[in-house]
Amino acid sequence: METLHTFSTAKHWGFAALAGTIAIGMAITASSVMAQDGEELDQHVQAVFDTAINANVPISYERIATLMRTDNAFGEGAACVVCHNSAKAYNGLDLSSCDGILKGGVNGTFVTPGKGKGGTMRRSLRDNRMPLGISPSYPSSTKNHLIVLDWIDNGIKNDANFKKNVLPLFSTAGAFGGETKCTDCHMSNEEPPSFHELDLSSWAGIVEKGADSIARAAEGLPPVMVVYAGKPEKSKLWLRISENRMPLGIASDADRDPYNLHILMNWVDQGAKCK
Amino acid sequence: MGLFLSQHLCFAASKTFCITLLALGGVALLATTAQAEPRPPSELQRATDEPATILGEWQTGNTRLRPFTCTADSIYLSGDTTAEMWDTHGKQLWQTKLATPSHFRPRLSNGVMVVAGRKSLAALDARTGKTLWNYTAGDDAQLSVPLIAAGKVVVGLDSWLKAFDAQTGEELWEFEIVLPRLIAYPPIAYQDKWILLGPGDGNLYAIDINDGSLVWKNNTGKNTWQYLRQLYIAQDSRGQDILVAGGYKDDLYGIKIDNGEVKWRFYGGNFINSHMVSDNETYFWSPTGWIYSLNVRNGYMRWRHLTDDHRASSGLKEWGHFMAELIADDKVVYALDMRDTLHILDRTNGDELKSYDLPFNARFFVCTTGDNKTVFVGSQEGQIVKVGVDF
Numbered sequence: 207m208e209t210l211h212t213f214s215t216a217k218h219w220g221f222a223a224l225a226g227t228i229a230i231g232m233a234i235t236a237s238s239v240m241a242q243d244g245e246e247l248d249q250h251v252q253a254v255f256d257t258a259i260n261a262n263v264p265i266s267y268e269r270i271a272t273l274m275r276t277d278n279a280f281g282e283g284a285a286c287v288v289c290h291n292s293a294k295a296y297n298g299l300d301l302s303s304c305d306g307i308l309k310g311g312v313n314g315t316f317v318t319p320g321k322g323k324g325g326t327m328r329r330s331l332r333d334n335r336m337p338l339g340i341s342p343s344y345p346s347s348t349k350n351h352l353i354v355l356d357w358i359d360n361g362i363k364n365d366a367n368f369k370k371n372v373l374p375l376f377s378t379a380g381a382f383g384g385e386t387k388c389t390d391c392h393m394s395n396e397e398p399p400s401f402h403e404l405d406l407s408s409w410a411g412i413v414e415k416g417a418d419s420i421a422r423a424a425e426g427l428p429p430v431m432v433v434y435a436g437k438p439e440k441s442k443l444w445l446r447i448s449e450n451r452m453p454l455g456i457a458s459d460a461d462r463d464p465y466n467l468h469i470l471m472n473w474v475d476q477g478a479k480c481k
Numbered sequence: 482m483g484l485f486l487s488q489h490l491c492f493a494a495s496k497t498f499c500i501t502l503l504a505l506g507g508v509a510l511l512a513t514t515a516q517a518e519p520r521p522p523s524e525l526q527r528a529t530d531e532p533a534t535i536l537g538e539w540q541t542g543n544t545r546l547r548p549f550t551c552t553a554d555s556i557y558l559s560g561d562t563t564a565e566m567w568d569t570h571g572k573q574l575w576q577t578k579l580a581t582p583s584h585f586r587p588r589l590s591n592g593v594m595v596v597a598g599r600k601s602l603a604a605l606d607a608r609t610g611k612t613l614w615n616y617t618a619g620d621d622a623q624l625s626v627p628l629i630a631a632g633k634v635v636v637g638l639d640s641w642l643k644a645f646d647a648q649t650g651e652e653l654w655e656f657e658i659v660l661p662r663l664i665a666y667p668p669i670a671y672q673d674k675w676i677l678l679g680p681g682d683g684n685l686y687a688i689d690i691n692d693g694s695l696v697w698k699n700n701t702g703k704n705t706w707q708y709l710r711q712l713y714i715a716q717d718s719r720g721q722d723i724l725v726a727g728g729y730k731d732d733l734y735g736i737k738i739d740n741g742e743v744k745w746r747f748y749g750g751n752f753i754n755s756h757m758v759s760d761n762e763t764y765f766w767s768p769t770g771w772i773y774s775l776n777v778r779n780g781y782m783r784w785r786h787l788t789d790d791h792r793a794s795s796g797l798k799e800w801g802h803f804m805a806e807l808i809a810d811d812k813v814v815y816a817l818d819m820r821d822t823l824h825i826l827d828r829t830n831g832d833e834l835k836s837y838d839l840p841f842n843a844r845f846f847v848c849t850t851g852d853n854k855t856v857f858v859g860s861q862e863g864q865i866v867k868v869g870v871d872f
Contacts, residue, residue, distance in 0.1 A: 338768070338802060339789075386819055390845075391804060395599060395665050396584035397548055397626060398804050398845050399710065399754050401768075420663045420681040421729040424707035459770030459789040461750055 254465045265473040267304050267480050273466055274301045280331050280467055281460035283453030304480035313439060319478035322471030329445065331467050334458040336446040337384040338391065342455055344383035346448040350375050351382065354447065358438045364409040376406040382447045404432065412443065522787035526832035527797065533823065533837035534869035536855060537571045542578075546859035548586040548806070548846035550594075556848070556857055556865060557594055557607065559583035564596040564605055567865060569850055569857075575610030579603060580617070586846075590629040593647045597627045602636060604647060614650025623663065630670035631690055637664025642678060644693060654693030658682050662708075669712040671722070671738060679709025679726060685741040699741025706732065713758035717744065718778040725763055725777045727756050733763065735780050745780030749773070759809040762828070766803040772816060774831060784831035788818070800824065804845035808856075813872060815847045815856055823847065823856070825872050834872040841866065 257263075273279045274286045290301040299316060300306030310316040310325065318324025335342065345351075357363075357372045375381040376388040394405035403418050405411025412433060419429035430442070438444040451458070543560025550557040555574070556567045561582040566574040581600040588595045594607040601617040602624055618624050618638055625637030633653065634645045640661045644653045658664065662681035668688075669677050675696055676688040683706065687696040706728035717723040717735065723744065724736040733756055735745040749767040756765035762783060763775045770789030775782055788800040801820030808815045809828060816824040821843045825835040843866075844859040858866045 386802075390819065391802075394584075395623070397586050398806055401752055401754065420665055421707035423662050424681045424683045424729075457770075457789070459751075459768060461769065463750075 251465055255468070259465060259468045259472060262472060262476075265469055265476060267473070270307070270470060270473050271304070273470065274307075280453065280464050281456045283456045286453060289454060308478065308480075317474045317478050319474060322475040324474070327474070328467070328471065330449065330452045331470075332462045333442075333446060333449070333451060334462075335448075335450050337382060337386045337388060339386075339458050340382070340384045342450040346450075348382070351448060355438055355444060358433055358441050358444055359436060361435045362413055362433050364413070368409060373407075373409065376412075403429075417442070519782055519785050520830075522797065525784075525786055525830075526827075526834070528825075528833045528836040530798075530822065530836045530838050533839050535840065535866060536869050537865075537867035538860075539567065539571045539573070539865045539867075541565055541573075541863050541865060542576055543863040545582070546844050546863055547583050548844075549848040549857055549859065549865075550587050550589055551848035551850050551857060552589075553850050553852075557587050557589055558859075558865070559587045559596045560863060564594065564603070564610065566594075566607070566610060569855070569867070571865075571867070577603075577605055577610040577612060580615065585626045588627060588629045591632065591647070593629060593634075595627050595629045595634050595647075597624055597636065599623045602627055602634070604634060604645075604650060613648060614645075616645065616650065623665075625664045626667035628667045628670060628676070631673040633690065635668055635670075635676055635690075637668075637678075637680065639663060640680070640682070642668065642676070642680075642688065642693075644676075644690075656686075656688050656693045656695070658686065659684060659698075666708065666710045667712070669714065669724075671714060671724075677712055677724060677738070679706070679712065681708040683707060685709065685726075685736065687738075687741070697740060705743065706730075706734070709734075711755055711757075713756075713763075713777075714738070715758050715761045715763075715777040723777065725756070725758050727753050727765075731767075733765070733775070733780070735777060747773075747775055747780045747782075754804065755806040757807050757809065762809075764807045764809060764814050766807065766816065768802065772803075772807070772814075772826065772831070774814075774828070786826060786831040786833065805847055808847050808849055810849050810851055810853055812853065815849065817843060817845065817847045817858065819845070823858070823868065823870075825870060835870065837868065837870070839866070839868065 277285045279285065286301040289296050290299045292300050292302055297311040297313065299311030307316055313326055315325040317327050353371050353375065357368060379385060379387045388406045391401045392404040392406040393400050394407060394411055403420055405415055416429035416431045422429050432443040433441040541558060541560065542563035542565065545561040547559050554569055556569065558565050559579065563576050563578055564583065564587060565576045568574060579596060582598045583596050584598040589607055592607050593613065594605045596603045596605060601615060603615050604613045605611065606613055622639050627634055627636040629647055632647050634647050636643055640658050640663065642656045642664060645651060646653060658680050660682040664680040670690060671677055674690060676690050678686045678688065685699045689696055708729055710727040710729065713725045714722055715725050722738045724738050726734045726736055728734060730752055731749045733747045733749065733753060734743055736743055749769065751768040753765050753767055756763050758777060761777050763777050764772065766772050766788065770787060772786045772788055773782060774784050787797065801818035801822065803816060803818055805817040812828060813834060814826045814828055816826060818824065821839040823837040823839060824833055826833055839858065842861040844861060846859060848857045854870060856868050856870055858868055860866055
């Protein structure tokens with residue numbers, strides 16, 4: 207029999223310090239525990255996954271409304287409604303009402319009722335902007351960004367423009383901000399290993415091989431395509447360099463699967479009902 | 482012994498003690514174990530950055546170096562163009578041109594050095610650099626990281642595992658995994674008797690090293706790993722050998738060697754790119770911003786050191802991310818971050834003893850000769866850099 211050790215990736219000591227002002231997971235159960243230290247938080251997280259999320263306990267909109275209004279609900283950062291409300295809705299996204307949540311923002315629907323992974327919601331809460339660790343204030347429409355956008359818009363061709371103007375950007379330090387090159391971390395099968403089995407050093411790697419090709423094949427699935435011709439809004443390569451993770455300013459090392467995200471996804475899976 | 486149940490019940494009220502219920506072969510034992518709680522980050526010692534002492538810089542024939550293999554007095558290396566051997570004082574002992582670039586760290590055993598890339602593999606005489614034999618993958622085929630053990634070179638070619646005589650290159654046997662999936666990571670030899678392999682079909686295989694026949698196979702099912710990365714053999718809490726393996730994503734596993742059963746699992750919260758095992762301890766960095774050390778006997782955390790601290794309140798300096806595999810000497814762990822800072826941590830408790838700024842752009846690896854005085858790093862321009870350390 208297997209023993210699972212999950213040490214929450216959250217910074218326990220920080221929660222201990224903040225415990226007076228925030229209740230982690232306050233929206234979960236009446237008897238929810240106030241995280242005090244590592245062990246307690248870990249058990250708490252495990253308990254929520256086991257007894258609420260995996261058991262698909264019905265989630266009401268009221269709970270979602272609470273999450274949207276709570277600081278640190280999805281990792282350290284201000285409540286969603288601070289920047290997404292009816293008076294000021296960044297990217298047209300108003301998260302202060304159920305209608306707003308269902309309407310979405312300038313980049314499409316926020317949630318797709320019945321489909322927890324659909325819409326911009328999950329990726330906005332999980333996907334770190336690249337290069338990993340880049341400041342959210344770094345502009346996302348620099349000349350280099352637009353070169354990539356253009357290339358995707360114009361059919362992701364393996365042409366002279368790609369070779370001369372696009373490909374070199376991924377191996378240039380700071381091309382999209384920060385100090386690292388994309389190919390420092392995404393460079394095909396070699397030692398040390400690449401993140402996401404993603405190879406940004408060739409056209410074939412970017413366009414044909416994509417991400418997680420070996421791992422997804424193990425599950426009988428095709429690789430994750432990171433670019434789609436003419437569809438930057440679907441292309442992770444573009445989204446990862448242009449979209450900030452939410453709540454704005456959250457650190458890239460924050461847990462990518464906080465249980466509140468799964469509560470939110472369950473609500474969506476259950477139909478995203480406004481009651 | 483088939484039945485071994487271990488369940489840890491930790492009470493929220495008592496933070497230090499967990500009641501461990503052991504049902505061992507049907508006999509129930511009640512034992513109290515203490516899984517030490519990690520010290521909070523603010524209690525772990527931090528060193529002040531200091532400039533590194535560069536003791537030598539020697540140009541190799543490569544512009545893109547792969548991790549080195551170091552012994553007490555030599556450095557074996559490969560890169561995009563050549564394989565080379567150097568002594569630790571800057572003398573090149575030989576250099577051999579490669580037919581195709583090397584993508585993996587060279588491996589060494591019994592005087593044979595295997596240098597491999599995704600396209601081809603060369604076995605060299607480690608003393609002279611003379612090429613003993615070559616193997617090239619077909620057009621669209623791809624080689625895995627190789628293993629050299631028990632006089633054999635074992636390497637994946639797409640979904641086939643192939644064994645060659647290390648001296649002659651004679652092909653000895655081949656083994657096909659169940660599904661047509663890629664073998665990308667190296668197998669490991671167990672007691673020069675079996676080959677253990679966790680390729681991209683989700684299975685774990687034990688294969689007879691002499692004839693390539695299947696000894697056992699364990700299909701772990703969808704909810705465990707897609708494939709296993711680095712594999713290490715260590716010992717569990719009962720002194721039995723255990724396989725310590727990294728999953729593709731966020732997990733590390735302790736696996737029983739006689740049947741592939743998972744004994745413990747540690748969830749790291751984001752990709753664990755590479756872990757290293759030394760003396761029944763494992764060390765790795767997680768992009769969640771921690772360097773972890775676990776006891777491989779039971780998967781318990783020994784300590785963890787915060788590397789990426791976004792909380793201004795703690796006042797701790799942020800480290801860069803890590804691509805370089807961590808390396809251990811008898812006393813310390815070397816962790817080279819992507820901002821070219823070499824952190825030296827105390828193996829016993831994770832305290833940072835030294836922090837050296839390297840005055841050049843480093844490739845992502847460190848290697849040591851075990852003298853506790855020097856480490857070797859590669860530069861982005863293909864040099865070997867000898868760095869003095871003092872802790």
